[in-house]
Amino acid sequence: MTSTDVHSEDDTHDTRSTGPRTHRLRTAFVAFVAVLALLFLGTRIHLLPGLGGLFGEESHDRTGPTLLQSIQDLHRYEAAEGNFQVVVDFQKDAKYLPDAIRGTRTLYVGAGTVGSYVDFSGIGKDDVTTDADRTSATIRLPHARLGKPALDPDRSYTVDKQRGLLDRLGDLFSDNPDSEQAVTRLAARHIADAAKDSELTRRAETNTTAMLEGLLHSLGFTSVHVTYA
Structure with a gap:
């Protein structure tokens, strides 16, 4: 060789x-x-x-049993409830990177309810007075309050979500629930602010007064006076 x-x-x-x-x-x-x-x-x-359908993806609910953690007695009258809807435009940017590389913008429709109630737990003997003939009654109640917003998952949804390249790559390895929680918390906060500016508590007091007047009239009282302080 x-x-x-x-x-x-x-x-x-x-x-x-x-x-x-x-x-x-x-x-x-x-x-x-x-x-x-x-x-x-x-x-x-x-x-x-639309690519997910090419692979025949299926959904399976393997959630375990729901556990009852506590029971509380409610000493309040739920007198009114408001339905609200808000479109959240939430944007989160990186300080030194363009949006196409790092950043998110989410359009989210949040729909939910806020209840208004009158708390009866603090009412004492001095807050309810009647005359000798038990035909006239005066009741003093605290002002109505607002409950926490409750978002309806059936009516709340993400309209559009734009993410930078690094954010999309990160989503391949993590569901990133913080971004979803951020928009839902923001929607709940806006709904709570709208409830404060509405006449929901006034409606709750009006309904509570009507309920007590009807109840006491059925018991024989001819004059019922309800005040809020």
């Missing part, structure tokens, strides 16, 4: 060992770039939301 033959065999061996490896690396790199392109353009051209 000549030196030329040995050199030729070495060259052939190197070509066979490095050629396929280089091809695989090149293919993997092209695939990675394609995935990044889809992630970057998915929000704009709305391709990604």
